[in-house]
Amino acid sequence: MSRRTRARRANVTVSEISRIPEIRAKLEELAEKEVHIGMQGDAELAMIAGVHEYGSVKMKIPARSFIGVGKKRATAPLKKRVKAGVQAIAESVETVGDLLRDIGEIGLERTLKRFDSIRQPPLSPTYKALKPGSKKILLRDKDLRDSLTYKVVQKGGTT
16 A cells, blocks of 8 residues: 655745855755754653653553644644745745744744643542642643753754
8 A cells, every 4th residue: 555645845936046056055054954842951850741741651640742732733833934934045034043943932832832721631539639729730830831942953963
């Protein structure tokens, strides 16, 4: 059974042939980088983020994904921004760095919105009894939210 694939391309309009090498260099610079969105913090906070993102059978904690779901929710606005950004880079109206920063900001904003909206699955009755008066689902809520960030890196993970 063959697998269907689909590719989307940014339709860049170029009016001068002499600018093609310049545009190509800018697009190569863009292709060499990527934006990582996630959390940055100590080992305990990383463990807490992992448990909340993927859940834990041993600790009977369901997954409450905020990074993965935030990424999915950022897809449409990111596609729109990248398409406009590639054209702006080709026209020398915008730099590669500007586009990458915007990508990080959009992705981070969507991840934070998802983090702030986590209500499901609800707390277990046992855990709710340990947290009287609090409706917060995530452990170390403020620390975890404050640790969310983005970083522009060379492809392959180096800064």
